[in-house]
Amino acid sequence: MDLGNHPTVESHSDGTVLTSAPQDTPVDRATAAARRVLEALLLTDRANANLERVAEELNGIAEHLEQHAPEVRERMVDMWSGEGVTRHDPVTGPENAIAPPLVLAGMADGSVRGEVTLTIPYQGPPGCVHGGVSALLLDHTLGVANAWAGKDGMTAQLNVRYHRPTPLFRPLTVQGRQESVDGRKIHTIGSITADGEVCVSVEGLFIDKKVPRPR
Amino acid sequence: MDLGNHPTVESHSDGTVLTSAPQDTPVDRATAAARRVLEALLLTDRANANLERVAEELNGIAEHLEQHAPEVRERMVDMWSGEGVTRHDPVTGPENAIAPPLVLAGMADGSVRGEVTLTIPYQGPPGCVHGGVSALLLDHTLGVANAWAGKDGMTAQLNVRYHRPTPLFRPLTVQGRQESVDGRKIHTIGSITADGEVCVSVEGLFIDKKVPRPR
Numbered sequence: 001m002d003l004g005n006h007p008t009v010e011s012h013s014d015g016t017v018l019t020s021a022p023q024d025t026p027v028d029r030a031t032a033a034a035r036r037v038l039e040a041l042l043l044t045d046r047a048n049a050n051l052e053r054v055a056e057e058l059n060g061i062a063e064h065l066e067q068h069a070p071e072v073r074e075r076m077v078d079m080w081s082g083e084g085v086t087r088h089d090p091v092t093g094p095e096n097a098i099a100p101p102l103v104l105a106g107m108a109d110g111s112v113r114g115e116v117t118l119t120i121p122y123q124g125p126p127g128c129v130h131g132g133v134s135a136l137l138l139d140h141t142l143g144v145a146n147a148w149a150g151k152d153g154m155t156a157q158l159n160v161r162y163h164r165p166t167p168l169f170r171p172l173t174v175q176g177r178q179e180s181v182d183g184r185k186i187h188t189i190g191s192i193t194a195d196g197e198v199c200v201s202v203e204g205l206f207i208d209k210k211v212p213r214p215r
Numbered sequence: 216m217d218l219g220n221h222p223t224v225e226s227h228s229d230g231t232v233l234t235s236a237p238q239d240t241p242v243d244r245a246t247a248a249a250r251r252v253l254e255a256l257l258l259t260d261r262a263n264a265n266l267e268r269v270a271e272e273l274n275g276i277a278e279h280l281e282q283h284a285p286e287v288r289e290r291m292v293d294m295w296s297g298e299g300v301t302r303h304d305p306v307t308g309p310e311n312a313i314a315p316p317l318v319l320a321g322m323a324d325g326s327v328r329g330e331v332t333l334t335i336p337y338q339g340p341p342g343c344v345h346g347g348v349s350a351l352l353l354d355h356t357l358g359v360a361n362a363w364a365g366k367d368g369m370t371a372q373l374n375v376r377y378h379r380p381t382p383l384f385r386p387l388t389v390q391g392r393q394e395s396v397d398g399r400k401i402h403t404i405g406s407i408t409a410d411g412e413v414c415v416s417v418e419g420l421f422i423d424k425k426v427p428r429p430r
Contacts (some may be wrong), residue, residue: 016417017232033273034253037313040280041246042303043290051241054276058248061269065255068263072335075258079285080341090337090345097253098313098336109297120287121313122305125426126295130305131370132351139347154380155346160373165426211340211380 006085007106008150014108018144019092020085021103023212026094034097042120073214080213091140102137102174106148111177118168129166131200134192137174138202142188145176146206153208154188166192166199184208216318221300222321223365233359234307235300236318242310249312257335288429306355313348317352321363326392333383336381343415346379346415349407352389353417357403360391360419368401368421381407381414399423 007016022028037058056072069075082166100122104116116137124130139158146152165201166172176190186206192199222231235384237243251275259266284290294303305313315337319329331352339345354373361367381387391405401421 026263026270027261030266030270030273031253031256033270033277034249034256037273037276037280038249038253039248040277040284041242041249041312042294042310043284043287044280045283046242046293048241048280050279050283051245054280055241055248057247057272057276058252061272062248062251062255064260064265065252065259065263065269068265069255069258070260070262072258076335076341078261079257088335088338090339090348095257096336097256120291120303121311123303125369126429128426130351130355131304131373132354135350135354135373135375136345136347139350140232140345154340155375155377157377158346158350158373160350160370160375160377162370164374165369207370211343214341 006147008071009108009110009148010150012106016106017103018085018106018112018148019102020087020094020103021073031095031097038097039121042077047068057101076214091137092144101120102140104141104144104174110149110214111175112145112148113173113175114141115171115173117171120168123168125165127168129168129172131160134162134166134200135160135202138176138190138192138200139204141174141176141190142202142204142206145178145188145190146186149178151178151181151186151208153184153206154210155204156207157205159203161201162199163201164197164199167194170194221362224323224325224363225365227279227321229321231321232318233300233321233363234317234319234329235302235309237309237316239263242336244290246310249323253312254336256335274336276316276321291429297337306352307359309344310367317355319356319359319389325364326390327360327363328388328390329356330386330388331387335383338383342383344383344387346375346377349381349415350375350417353391353405353407353415354419356389356391356405357419357421360403360405361401364393366393366396366401366423368399369425370419371422372420376416377414378416379412379414385409387414
C-alpha cells in the first residue's frame with residue numbers, strides 16, 4: 001500500500017475509519033444488492049421454477065455492465081489511484097460483493113478493529129465460519145494494522161491458530177496490531193473473537209516491499 | 216466432513232473429481248451468472264448512468280429468491296445432507312458465487328490438485344492474488360487432501376509462506392497432500408504454483424474431530 005496520505009496512529013484520532021465504508025452511491029448500492037443475491041442463491045429453494053429466468057436476468061445485467069467496462073488495464077489504473085485506501089479488495093471493499101465488507105477503525109492504542117457478522121456464503125463446518133475465510137480476514141486486517149502503525153509491506157508468512165469454531169450469525173470482533181519492526185521485517189498479530197472468546201489468532205511476518213501500482 | 220462414502224485414494228482411481236463440478240442446472244447457471252455480475256461490477260465504468268437501475272434489478276431478484284427460501288435451519292439440513300461432498304462452500308462450491316470455483320481431483324500418488332485462474336475479485340496487491348485468498352484456497356485444499364487420504368478433521372493450525380506474488384489472470388495449480396497421521400493429529404502440506412514456480416506453500420495441522428451436521 002502506498003502510505004502517501006494514509007492515516008496513521010501518529011496523525012489521526014482514536015476511532016478513525018481506515019477502510020472505505022459503503023456509501024450511498026449507485027455502485028455501492030448495486031454491489032450490496034449483488035451480495036444479497038449471492039446469499040439468497042444459497043438459501044433459496046433448489047426447486048424454484050424461476051431459477052432459469054433468474055440466470056437469464058443476471059446474465060443480462062452482467063452483459064450490460066461488461067459492455068460499459070473500459071479495458072481491464074485502464075480500469076486497474078483507476079482502481080489503484082487515490083490516497084491509498086482502495087474500494088475493491090475482497091475483505092473491506094464496498095465495491096466487491098465477495099467482501100462482507102469488514103469496516104476497520106484505528107485505535108489510539110495502535111490496534112485496528114472491526115465488527116462483522118458472517119452468514120452462509122462464508123460457511124466452512126456446519127454453522128461455522130470457514131477456516132480459510134478467517135485467515136483471509138486476518139491477513140487483510142494485519143495489513144491495515146501495519147498501515148495504521150505507519151510501516152507496511154507484503155505478507156511473507158502467516159501463522160493461523162484455530163482455538164474454537166468461529167460461529168456464523170454472531171457478531172465477531174476482528175483485531176490487529178503491529179508488534180515490532182526489525183529492519184525490513186514487520187511482526188503483526190491479530191485475532192477473531194466471539195462473545196469475548198478468542199476463536200482464531202494469527203501472527204504475521206511482513207516484508208517492507210511493494211508491488212508497484214499500475215499507471 | 217463425514218467421510219461415509221467419500222472417495223479415497225484406496226477406493227478410487229487416479230483423477231477422481233473430489234469436488235462438485237458445476238452442472239448444467241438452473242441453480243448452477245444462476246450462480247455462474249451472479250459470479251459474472253460481481254466481477255463486472257468491479258470492472259464497469261463507475262459513471263455508468265444505469266447502475267441505479269442495476270441496483271434495483273438485483274434487489275428485485277434477491278427479494279424473489281428470499282421469498283422462495285425455506286427457514287435457514289431447514290435449508291442448512293438440506294445443504295449438509297448427502298454423501299459428504301457439499302456444493303455450497305466458498306472455495307469449490309458451484310452454488311456459492313464467492314467460490315472461483317476450484318475443482319479438485321484426487322491423484323493415485325495421494326495428492327489432490329486443481330487448476331484455477333483468478334481475476335479482479337480476488338485481487339490483493341496490484342495484479343496479484345490477495346494473500347488471504349491464497350490461504351483460503353489452501354486451507355480448503357488441505358481439507359480435501361485429508362478426505363482423499365481417508366482421515367480428516369478440523370484445522371488447528373495453518374502456516375502459510377509467501378514466496379513470490381501470485382499472479383491474477385494466469386493458470387494456477389493448487390495442490391495438497393496428507394503427510395502423516397499421529398494419533399488425532401494430521402499433518403498436511405500444499406502449494407500454489409504459477410508457471411512451475413511455487414508462489415505460496417502451506418503446512419497444516421488438523422485435529423480428528425468434527426462439528427456435527429445439522430439435522
